[in-house]
Amino acid sequence: xxxxxxxxxxxxxxxxxxxxxxxxxxxxxxxxxxxxxxxxxxxxxxxxxxxxxxxxxxxxxxxxxxxxxxxxxxxxxxxxxxxxxxxxxxxxxxxxxxxxxxxxxxxxxxxxxxxxxxxxxxxxx
Numbered sequence: 001x002x003x004x005x006x007x008x009x010x011x012x013x014x015x016x017x018x019x020x021x022x023x024x025x026x027x028x029x030x031x032x033x034x035x036x037x038x039x040x041x042x043x044x045x046x047x048x049x050x051x052x053x054x055x056x057x058x059x060x061x062x063x064x065x066x067x068x069x070x071x072x073x074x075x076x077x078x079x080x081x082x083x084x085x086x087x088x089x090x091x092x093x094x095x096x097x098x099x100x101x102x103x104x105x106x107x108x109x110x111x112x113x114x115x116x117x118x119x120x121x122x123x124x125x
Contacts, residue, residue: 004043006050024051025058 006021015023015030020043024031034041066074 001040001042004041005047006054020047021051021054025055028055 004020006019008020010016010018010020010023013030013034015027018026020031031043035043063071
């Protein structure tokens with residue numbers, strides 16, 4: 001098993017030649033892919049924590065580079081997204097319209113109300 005730290009360089013795959021930190025910045029899902037599909041791939045939890053700290057610092061720096069007008073515009077957009085009119089939702093949603101109701105076709109295999117356990121007797125255990 002190969003142990004990777006922040007400065008370890010990928011010697012395989014589409015990000016060959018880049019460090020773990022560079023790959024995490026560009027394509028964090030690739031790190032997850034490696035965890036799930038490569039038996040010899042291991043990144044310690046403290047290294048992952050360090051990668052997240054680096055990512056947060058970069059996001060802070062990007063935010064600090066924004067001008068006042070850009071920040072105001074961003075917050076205005078967030079307010080618009082966050083603001084919702086409950087009356088409008090009630091107007092658009094109808095409890096009587098089957099298309100608005102949840103799909104009941106899913107059956108929970110662990111639902112105790114199901115008859116799947118009727119085939120077993122106490123003697124079977």
